[in-house]
Amino acid sequence: MTLRIYNTLTRRKDEFVPLHNKNVGIYVCGPTVYDHAHLGHAKSYVSFDVVVRYLRYLDYKVRYVQNITDVGHLTDNADQGEDKILKRAQMERVEPMELVEKYVRSYFEDMDAMGVIRPDISPRATGHIPEQIELVKTLVEKGYAYEVAGSVYFDVHKFEGYGKLSGRKLEELEAGARIEVNPEKRHPADFALWKHALPGHLMRWKSLWGEGFPGWHLECSAMSMRYLGETLDIHGGGLDNVFPHHECEVAQSEAANGKQFVRHWMHNNMVTVNGQKMSKSLGNFVTLKDAFKKYSPLTIRFFILSTRYNSPLDYSDDALGAANKGIERLHNTVLNVLEKLKDAPSGEADIFKEKIDEYKALFLEAMDDDFNTPGAIAALFDFSREVNTLLSAGQRVSRETLEDINSFYSQFGGEILGIVPESFDFKMAGRSDIEDALISLLSETRNKLRAAKHWQLSDDIRSELTKLGIILEDKPEGTTWKKG
């Protein structure tokens, strides 16, 4: 089996071959931390979390770098407008770095809740100003960039491959009316590497070209180079970053180093809400903190992974409700297995071994096909159906079989997909052992009272339990209970 990844650069699924044997360097564009994270962030970072988890499962030694943008991202992609961080800091009347701390914390809080494993390095743009200035200097020296009035621009006509990632042609770009004309630029498609800071602009650093701040595209080239070298195995990000962000990264990095910048470009698709693009202006913007009020973070994670990372994902209450039911079903099966394990007979062979091998192959085949998580989840669910049949057949299942089933869930549902909690126990399903034991004792006491025809007392127990939301149900095979 070979892992194949769809590569935005080559427009086909390429076999994954890292530059240095089993070492993989991966860089994913992180959030611009001026507000709480929304569902679009979740789609991107949950998807790449599974990419990293799967690579580690395949025994690659992965260094995962995901930056924090805390300067230079302007409200307008064409190098105009205000700095997003500064604008919001002025609104909240705090120092920009206070704003950054607040939203970095909020971001990781949400990611942690969804079981997204932290990146190995989370470098910040403001923390790498010298590296960025150095890169601009190199580009000016090599003739790819020019200075005008304290700002430095990249001359896209000097770099032959400009457009190769996004497939855009320079002539079309320049003819396009959507690019605002900046009189400082030699060509409309040139982009800022360094911006002159006007008086009153709080975030500013000294440079060879006067006081200013880095252009947004610059940080990713400078920081990925610092921590992963000049050529990355994988660079990931949202589809909306292919142009101009990643196209500019390619240009400035390859112009500076004379080497291929990225071997595999991966882009996750967008989130829509009830079929419409999610945006602040449409008012259908869903922050994760709001989404978590209605659905558990694990349900959101499961929902995201039930669609391919590079397909769009539509958020609706119906879809989330279905995801919620789906993950509950999966968890119930896992919990049943754990429950049976408590008093399973041991010393017998695993009668499920072949099934496990079969579903493992299906799971891995799906993952190897460009991280096809819906396919992998389908394998997990088909497997669960077989497990449920086995458990409800009435015969006692051996400890060996149950343990193998359990490892399957732990490795594929847990370690790789992250949709079965690692430390799964009954508390996480909302029950506690002591509570269960108390309810059982009450139910048994009631049955004894009924057998002794003490109707009043037995009815009292039932009605008191009902008040607590616990419903007793008398069935031919005995009394069961559920929470209302």
Place this chain on the structure above:
Amino acid sequence: MTLRIYNTLTRRKDEFVPLHNKNVGIYVCGPTVYDHAHLGHAKSYVSFDVVVRYLRYLDYKVRYVQNITDVGHLTDNADQGEDKILKRAQMERVEPMELVEKYVRSYFEDMDAMGVIRPDISPRATGHIPEQIELVKTLVEKGYAYEVAGSVYFDVHKFEGYGKLSGRKLEELEAGARIEVNPEKRHPADFALWKHALPGHLMRWKSLWGEGFPGWHLECSAMSMRYLGETLDIHGGGLDNVFPHHECEVAQSEAANGKQFVRHWMHNNMVTVNGQKMSKSLGNFVTLKDAFKKYSPLTIRFFILSTRYNSPLDYSDDALGAANKGIERLHNTVLNVLEKLKDAPSGEADIFKEKIDEYKALFLEAMDDDFNTPGAIAALFDFSREVNTLLSAGQRVSRETLEDINSFYSQFGGEILGIVPESFDFKMAGRSDIEDALISLLSETRNKLRAAKHWQLSDDIRSELTKLGIILEDKPEGTTWKKG
């Protein structure tokens, strides 16, 4: 009432007057993140957490900056030795920034557990290289610093006030044999602002003096200046940082700005273990993660606050055991108040108003006296004794009285000292409402069975509960229960 703070600089308790009305800028030296945090860190950051909480209680608008040292802190204070981060990164075979991420995360995890409120800004030394280079440049230009072979040193003889914070005299320092002689230094007491990086030194930045890295003292001056201005209201840190770290900060900051650097210098004392200095070489080094295995983070917090921040604190199992009992006693009283509030009669006056005013005055008087937390805790405990007397007197206490008592705990024990959890409810004490209700129902059922002389059934309930660790106790006033 006026807040007075012991000032290491003036060697007396000074009245606290911030530079800008109700705005307070406070800077505390943060951890060098090359290992897990230990008890010494807890003593410092819990103490300053209460300083910040109390200033906020007094309606100051506080900006709390606490740095992360991720470069430049050498294994030897006299500008020699290896970089602590680099050394450990080589040992763990990771990129230095991976190491930093790991231990920053670990640090905040431990602090969060103890209820230490995060600083408003946590700037990193590597994130402020341009600011540090700029400061060195200013000091060279003003004649306070000199370059030798790519390193820059501060000339302590040029700065008149050198020694004023620590009280050390330059002549004595220079006569002292403990300072290693660095041939590049003009005087033995000079200190490094910028160090030349030898080949192979991974953490290096270009500067006017070639590739190198900042001296440890430099970062705090550069970052405090950036986020709090040239004069700080409060600068805090451990007593072992008075010399050389803070002495050097004073010299370089005041030499550069020509202004007083810090108005109030606060230093917390050290932690000893069973009377001995805590150190790695003595093998009595206690990390917080290890301490948390034996004691709850809140017990550690309470233990720290039962001694003044500027007195030494001796860690021993006896002392921690006592702290554990103390905080449990306090929490039991608070829980009792909450319990009584469930069905307290309302519409009556607060009969405890005067007592509350009295203890509030005692509490604030202690805090105003240089953050005397043991005094404040004593007030809280004396108050609790009166509350316990009131609650056990048998008469029904009004909702108004209980609510006022509850606010007292929430504000002084919770908001200021952080030793009563904000969201205190029965779950945190290990009980759950539903569990309580189920046990009550079982107990009542048993009493009804006994009344009807169904001894077998009633005994069954009792013995089943005992198996679950719940002990029923029949008393004249009714049946109570406790957990074994």
